[in-house]
Amino acid sequence: MAESASRSNSHDYNYQRIVEYIFNHRATSRSAIARDLGLNKATVSLLCSEMQDQGVVSEIGSGSASSNGGRKPTLIEINRRYGYTLTVELDSQVIRALACYLDGETLQFQQVTTTAITDLAATLDDLIGHFTAIPGTTRGLVGICFAIHGITNGTQVQESFLNLGDLDLKAYFAKYGVPILLENEANLSAIYSRDFVEELGLENTVTLSIHQGIAAGFILENKLYRGSQGRVGNLGHNIVMPAFSINNSRSQVTYQDVYSEYAVIHQISDLLGKADMSLDEISKLYADHNAEVITVLSQFANGIAGILNNVVGMLDPDVFYLNSPLLHQIPSAIPQVRNYFKRLSGYDIPVKLIPNIQLATLLGGAALTSHTVLGLTGVKLHFWDYTDN
Secondary structure (H helix, E strand, O other), X not given: OHHHHHHHHHHHHHHHHHHHHHHHHOOEEHHHHHHHHOOOHHHHHHHHHHHHHHOOEEEEEEOOOEOOXXXXXXXXXXXXXXXXXXXXXXXXXXXXEEEEEOOOOEEEEEEEEOOOOOOHHHHHHHHHHOOOOOOOOOOOEEEEEEEEOEEEOOOOEEEEOOOOOOOOHHHHHHHHOOOXXXXXXXXXXXXXXXXXXXXXXXXXXXXXXXOOOEEEEEEEOOEEEOOOOOOOOOHHHOEOOOOOOOOOOOOOOEHHHHHOHHHHHHHHHHHHOOOOOOHHHHHHHHHOOOHHHHHHHHHHHHHHHHHHHHHHHHHOOOEEEEEOHXXXXXXXXXXXXXXXXXXXXXXXXXXXXXXXXXXXXXXHHHHHHHHHHHOOOOOOOOHHHOOOO
């Protein structure tokens, strides 16, 4: 019995190593896999044949012969058309959905605003229904990931800026017969930065998401760190003592109250005596050197630098990524964040806007689902080799 279990564990371990290698090396050969992973060729050939039978990998032709001549090796790669993933981002104002092939190539995008929603479950069913019959793959839909603007432990949603009522996402959508994943939006942004952003040598990164709330996703030694209940990175609830007055009746003021995108928009709107302004309007006023807008955004930039300073003493990352539509709209504020962070911390750690901010979270969900389908949870996969994202 113990010997049988040992063989099973060895099979699964080597299977996962080979799948990871094939994904990260694109077109490769069985001999290269055996050489680089230190496995015998018979084991590699057996497991690759198993993967082919399952549709996970496919043969794509012949490579070049070695300098000694001989037969040209048969090349194999991940079957990008094995299936497709679906990520649904639940924001308080808009719900976005993105379908991707297993390698992260984007297929279809849909979004709906939340203002007119009366039945959230029915709305999500209708939205997901647009994606359930995409042709051209072996297995069709292979998994759904819900990106939560709030807090989730992977099983239940503890906090959400979008009111979910009594909707249990995992239980309700189990009817689709595929894995249903729940993950914090900031964590998915962090997974995107690890798997889609080609910056080799980075193993420890922090992605700060600044939306209606403020949260961070931590990649430590190339693995997502979630903590025991998924609450790690919920920085928006941390208490702050602001250096400027704020109209808040509570005795405790949080980072979220002062430095979230939602808070900044409200501060500027109140100062100018207008209804909630758009980022386009604020950006134009900033470009026109409006004094009130410049003051608020300067305080915002310094506040974000202060948050980074608090994080750096605990984690000392290789880089900070900022997932902030506000800073994406007004990138000229980024140097102030960098400079004030360096002044506070004394560290010269890069602070960068996350690329492809419109799809970063959704692509992070696609990556997480592909990891799950391939049995490679916690492994860094080079999606950048397959996409232009």
